[in-house]
Amino acid sequence: MSSIVNTVTEVAEDVHTRERLLEAAARLFADHGYTHVTIRDICGAARANIAAVNYHFAGKAGLYDEVVQLAIHTMQSVTREAEDAGAGKNAEGRLRAYVHVFLTRVAAIDADGWMHHIMLRELSEPTSALDRIVDQVVRPRMAYLRGIVAELLGCPADDERVVRCAFSIHSQCIAMMNKPMVEQLNPSAGGRDGVGTMVDHITEFSLAGLWALARTT
Amino acid sequence: MSSIVNTVTEVAEDVHTRERLLEAAARLFADHGYTHVTIRDICGAARANIAAVNYHFAGKAGLYDEVVQLAIHTMQSVTREAEDAGAGKNAEGRLRAYVHVFLTRVAAIDADGWMHHIMLRELSEPTSALDRIVDQVVRPRMAYLRGIVAELLGCPADDERVVRCAFSIHSQCIAMMNKPMVEQLNPSAGGRDGVGTMVDHITEFSLAGLWALARTT
DNA sequence: TTGACAATGAAACAGCTGATTCATACAGTC
DNA sequence: GACTGTATGAATCAGCTGTTTCATTGTCAA
Numbered sequence: 001m002s003s004i005v006n007t008v009t010e011v012a013e014d015v016h017t018r019e020r021l022l023e024a025a026a027r028l029f030a031d032h033g034y035t036h037v038t039i040r041d042i043c044g045a046a047r048a049n050i051a052a053v054n055y056h057f058a059g060k061a062g063l064y065d066e067v068v069q070l071a072i073h074t075m076q077s078v079t080r081e082a083e084d085a086g087a088g089k090n091a092e093g094r095l096r097a098y099v100h101v102f103l104t105r106v107a108a109i110d111a112d113g114w115m116h117h118i119m120l121r122e123l124s125e126p127t128s129a130l131d132r133i134v135d136q137v138v139r140p141r142m143a144y145l146r147g148i149v150a151e152l153l154g155c156p157a158d159d160e161r162v163v164r165c166a167f168s169i170h171s172q173c174i175a176m177m178n179k180p181m182v183e184q185l186n187p188s189a190g191g192r193d194g195v196g197t198m199v200d201h202i203t204e205f206s207l208a209g210l211w212a213l214a215r216t217t
Numbered sequence: 218m219s220s221i222v223n224t225v226t227e228v229a230e231d232v233h234t235r236e237r238l239l240e241a242a243a244r245l246f247a248d249h250g251y252t253h254v255t256i257r258d259i260c261g262a263a264r265a266n267i268a269a270v271n272y273h274f275a276g277k278a279g280l281y282d283e284v285v286q287l288a289i290h291t292m293q294s295v296t297r298e299a300e301d302a303g304a305g306k307n308a309e310g311r312l313r314a315y316v317h318v319f320l321t322r323v324a325a326i327d328a329d330g331w332m333h334h335i336m337l338r339e340l341s342e343p344t345s346a347l348d349r350i351v352d353q354v355v356r357p358r359m360a361y362l363r364g365i366v367a368e369l370l371g372c373p374a375d376d377e378r379v380v381r382c383a384f385s386i387h388s389q390c391i392a393m394m395n396k397p398m399v400e401q402l403n404p405s406a407g408g409r410d411g412v413g414t415m416v417d418h419i420t421e422f423s424l425a426g427l428w429a430l431a432r433t434t
Numbered sequence: 435t436t437g438a439c440a441a442t443g444a445a446a447c448a449g450c451t452g453a454t455t456c457a458t459a460c461a462g463t464c
Numbered sequence: 465g466a467c468t469g470t471a472t473g474a475a476t477c478a479g480c481t482g483t484t485t486c487a488t489t490g491t492c493a494a
Contacts, residue, residue, distance in 0.1 A: 017441080033342060035252055038481060049443050054483065056441095123398050124341040125250060134401050142402055160405060164418045167403040171392035172385050181340050181391075184351050185359055186384040188377060201381045208429030209422035234472080255451060266473050271453060273471090 018056045020046040026067045030114035033121050034064055068129040071115035075137045078105045078112075083144060091151040095169075096203045098145065102173045103195050103202075113177075120177050142166055152210045165210055172202045235273045237263040243284045247331035250338055251281055285346040288332035292354045295322045295329075300361060308368040312386075313420045315362065319390045320412050320419075330394075337394050359383055369427045382427055389419045 015023075024045035028037045039053045039060050046052075057063035082101035086094030106116050119137065122130045143157075145166045150157040153165065176182060176198060182189050189198045232240075241262035245254045256270045256277050263269075274280035299318035303311030323333050336354065339347045360374075362383045367374040370382065393399060393415060399406055406415045 039483090040481080049441095050482090051444090051484080052442070060482065120341060123395060124337065126397050130397065138401060160414075161418075163403055163405070164415065165422065167392070167406070168389050168419065168422050170402065171389045174392060174398075175384070175388035178340060180343050180347065184355060185387065186380055188380070189384075197377075198381065201378075202385065204430065204433075205382065205385050205423075205426035208427075209425040211429075212425030213421065256453090257451080266471095267452085268454080268474090269472070277452065 017046070017048045017052050021048055021052060021056060021063065022066060022070065025063050026070060026118075027114055029064060029067055030117040030121075033125070034127060039063075064127075065129065068118065068132065071118045072133060072136050074112050074115045075119065075133075076140075078102070078116075079137065079141050079144070081105070082141075086148075091148050092207060094148050095152070095207065096199070098148065099169075099173060099202050099206075100199045103176055103199050106173075106177050116177055120174070123174075142170065145169060149210060152207070153214045161213060165206075165213065168209065169202070169206045172206070176202075234263070234265045234269050238265055238269060238273060238280065239283060239287065242280050243287060243335075244331055246281060246284055247334040247338075250342070251344060256280075281344075282346065285335065285349065288335045289350060289353050291329050291332045292336065292350075293357075295319070296354065296358050296361070298322070299358075303365075308365050309424060311365050312369070312424065313416070315365065316386075316390060316419050316423075317416045320393055320416050323390075323394050333394050337391070340391075359387065362386060366427060369424070370431045378430060382423075382430065385426065386419070386423045389423070 021042060025037075025042045028042055028045060039050060042048075042063070043050050043052060053060060053063055057066060078101065082098045085101050086097035089097065106113050119133055122133055146157050146162050149165045149169070150159065150162045153159070153162060155162065176189065179190075186198075188194050238259060242254075242259045245259055245262060256267055259265075259280070260267050260270065270277060270280055274283060295318065299315045302318050303314035306314065323330050336350055339350055363374045363379050366382045366386070367376065367379045370376070370379060372379065393406065396407075403415075405411050
């Protein structure tokens with residue numbers, strides 16, 4: 001039935017069903033959450049049969065698990081990128097680099113921002129995947145951030161004040177991930193160079209807070 | 218069948234079915250979100266028949282609408298309480314009062330913190346109710362907060378810097394509403410006087426940020 | 435060619451959900 | 465006492481969801 005010319009290329013054809021399912025599921029889960037997405041939605045978007053989900057991933061939950069694993073890997077790469085961007089700089093420079101990488105990667109929704117959306121959704125509506133995300137992504141990030149804060153405050157990394165300040169900085173970054181909130185409360189931040197402005201703002205605002213608390217130590 | 222003594226009290230009996238449904242629905246919707254709660258769950262908790270939801274509220278969506286309306290009213294009362302607590306004080310005192318009322322009312326989950334949970338959930342997973350919440354709760358709150366910030370920065374309330382600073386303060390307060398996040402990243406804040414400590418921290422941290430930006434104006 | 439095996443497609447299944455129907459109980463009114 | 469409208473209860477319905485079953489296809493090795 002197939003011509004001789006493309007017998008080989010037809011094998012590779014498109015991307016394999018498994019990959020298409022993963023890609024479609026990642027986007028849909030990030031956009032609408034686990035429960036709001038049906039496997040029929042996913043298979044429709046991936047041009048695959050319904051049974052393919054159970055065949056390749058042993059069910060919807062298994063597919064979500066793999067998507068989460070994929071998200072964790074990319075989020076870890078974002079953390080590494082933030083650390084690399086601050087390598088060799090002083091604490092202030094490392095903080096700025098951290099906020100910059102975080103916000104730019106988050107703002108690039110079409111690229112890989114969807115993974116952070118999954119994390120955000122897990123935080124506000126935990127599933128069994130939350131523990132993995134916290135252990136493998138959030139904790140290392142906060143540990144790095146606490147290191148910066150501790151240096152700026154001039155006190156040990158496990159000091160309660162360090163934890164609170166890191167929480168304040170993290171809160172501002174997390175808030176930027178929330179599209180509806182940003183659009184309603186800080187619309188200009190969604191604009192073209194709005195992200196850059198917000199990087200500067202969060203950095204300056206937080207540095208001032210840190211310096212003030214450092215003086216009262 | 219009923220004794221003469223309590224014929225009247227039996228009419229009022231327990232709270233009416235409609236009230237019980239509203240109460241149970243508010244708690245369940247806040248805890249698990251709209252889609253994860255079934256009308257059977259609600260009717261089970263409210264000791265009511267399934268048909269009662271459709272009879273009193275014309276369906277699940279109608280019940281949720283009424284719950285949201287109830288939440289809006291209480292959240293408005295929180296805003297008013299925050300304004301009253303700051304009445305007559307200077308900008309710094311008003312900011313501290315605002316953060317204090319917000320966090321204490323939010324931390325009191327068993328009391329009326331559930332309403333803020335509904336708001337938080339709407340922000341991360343918008344339904345048609347989000348617009349109402351933003352218009353009637355979030356906007357007035359942010360307007361009040363911007364007034365404080367503008368005074369501290371010494372510039373007009375519609376200045377972009379004011380918007381960004383109000384966003385930073387709001388972000389820290391909102392983050393405190395996220396139970397899993399607080400427990401994972403800032404566990405001591407969930408403790409007994411942890412809320413008081415966080416009120417002081419957010420206030421001091423933000424005031425320092427504001428003063429720093431005011432100097433560069 | 436034959437058999438084995440991975441992959442896919444079409445159909446059906448069991449469970450749950452929101453909504454509906456219909457009968458019943460009860461309080462107030464004439 | 466008969467009637468009316470409100471409120472509740474039990475049963476059922478239609479639709480959707482995740483999963484399963486079974487037949488089919490295509491590929492590779494013997």
